[in-house]
Amino acid sequence: MKARKAMLISLAAVSLLFVPLLVSTSQHENHLALAQKAVTGENKPLSDTSDNVQVDFEVPKTIYANELTTIKMKITDEESGAPLSHVDWAIAVKDPFGNIIYKTTTAHSHSGQMDINVAFPTAGENTISVTSSSIGDKMMGMDVPGMAKTHTVLSGDLMEGWKTDPSNDFGTRTYEFPITVLSEKQVNTIKTSEGDMLNFEMATTSNQIVAGQPTTLVFTLTNAEDGSMITHPDMQLKVRVGSFVTSKSAPVEGMMGMNGIYHGHTGVMTHTAVFPRPGLYLLNADLNSLPVSNILFGQASTRFVLQVADSSSSASVVSAQSAPGPNTVNIVGIEAPFFAPNSINVKAGTTLTFDNVDGNMHTVTSVKSGTTEPDGRFDSGLMKAGDTFSVKLDKPGTYEYFCAIHIGMKGTVNVS
Ligand SMILES: [Cu+2]
Known part of the structure; x- marks a missing residue:
């Protein structure tokens, strides 16, 4: 992130840089094509079901990179909607390049609900993989007490329900959910013609803007005093480098007469464009309120600088996973893989x-080969977090x- 920030040169320096560009030829107007599919960068609640076990996933609508984000998960019986008690969970988060950037240790939920807090370092489509596992009749060859098994809590009573509710030993399931993460937002605080203070935020739907690839810019206009959204703002947007200018052909939505060409009912406006070549682009936004806006702020203008990268220099994040020491298997x-390494070769006597x-x-x-029947050659007994067992x-x-x-x-x- 450091490198990217460093490239966002201060506005003053960039203004100087743009002067010679802006006075150059003007024959290449409108080279920033509008992408066909607009991306909003918003997340919706997700759910997935297999064999009557349902996992619901609730994520904030807008997620910015490097901001702590709470994700709520729920596991239920699809048919009855009843929560499942005593479920183990493991969560892995993959960035848009497929690297694992976050992994929980296994967690346990008593009431079928889990929350995790995660900060996504990389914008774009991240994936959260959730593995859930039930607690069945047997544990370590012994009977599991009724109240510790996974139940479908039809009675609605977690403490007493295990006596009457059916146990639900569903095994292990893995669910994958795509999560859209916007880049770290840039915020400009601006004073309007009416003296109101507004925050104009900009983020993109990918970790960096790459030349030749569609990118969606997401703008949010809020009241700087209390963070609330400004409803029904209009925006005239110009993104340009040298003589390349976008936004002239952007469609006008709805029937209402507007001052600008972008209209945000809720204060969020998006613009999807393909930037033709790498370099610094200047983004100029002219904002207007409408009579229906919750704050009649008049007019305001602000600018951002966009850094567009060369398509060949896309960065990737390398995940740092700790490797086990010699003759050690991590659980x-x-x-x-449940054990790392999942298969290990050692010499006799090790x-x-x-x-x-x-x-x-x-x-x-x-266990006996191919079975889950203990053969007595070794058994660690119950190992808590951090415990080791040597054989x-x-x-x-x-x-x-x-x-x-x-x-x-x-x-x-x-063993050889
Ligand atoms: Cu285990």
């Missing part, structure tokens, strides 16, 4: 350590193991 949770780097309890229990493996062979709580978590040790 990473209910989402594949002491292998399992490190529970997850936030939930797990076990490392050896010396003298005999060559293949050792399969699983987690006796989350029976889908399987790994292999090859």
Whole structure:
């Protein structure tokens, strides 16, 4: 982010830079084509269902990069709408380049509801992958008490419901949800002709504006005093570099006579354009209020500088995931790969350590090949977050193991 900020040169310096450009030829007007599909950059509630298990996902409409964002999740029985009790969750967030930029340790919800707070570093389409896992009849070969199992809480009573509600051992499901993240916003505080103070915010739907690729600019006009939206503002927008000018052909929406060419009923206005070549663009916005606006602010003008990158220099974020030490297997949770590395080769006589780097309890229990039946060769017992378990493996062979709580978590040790 540092590099990007550094490129947003102060307005004064850029004004100087633009003078020679603006007086050059004017024969290439309107080279910024309007993209066919307008992108609003807004998120809607999402849900996904498999075999009657439903995960609902509630995200803020507008998410800006590097701002702490609360995401609410709910897991219910689709048919009845009843919440599911005692569900384990793991959450991984991938940036637009597919790098994992955030990963929760496994968490546990008692009432089928989870909140996470995450700051997305990169604008664009991020993906949140949610893995949920039920607690069934058996844990570590022992019967799970009724109140600790996953139930469909039809009774509406979490504490007493387990006696009457059906248990719901749905196994493990993974759901993927796309999340649109806008770039970090730039804010200009402007004084209007009526003396009102407004905040004019600009963000883009991708991490950076790339030449030749459609980009949506999202503008939000708010009252600087209390942050509330200015309704029904009009905007005349000009984006230009040298003689290239956009916005002349933007469509006029609705029937109402307008001062500008962009109209925001709620204070949000978008403009999708393809920037033809890399460089600095100057964005000039002339704002007007209408008689129906909640604040009759008169007129105001403001400018932003846009940095458009070359298509060949798109940056990508490299994820930093800690690698386990030698002869160590990290227990990473209910989402594949459950153990890292999931398959490990060691020499006979090696002491292998399992490190529970997850936030939930797990076990490392050896099983008969291809089954979930413990064979007694090793068993860690219950491992809390941060616990380690070591085992010396003298005999060559293949050792399969699983987690006796989350029976889908399987790994292999090859001893040679
Ligand atoms: Cu486990």
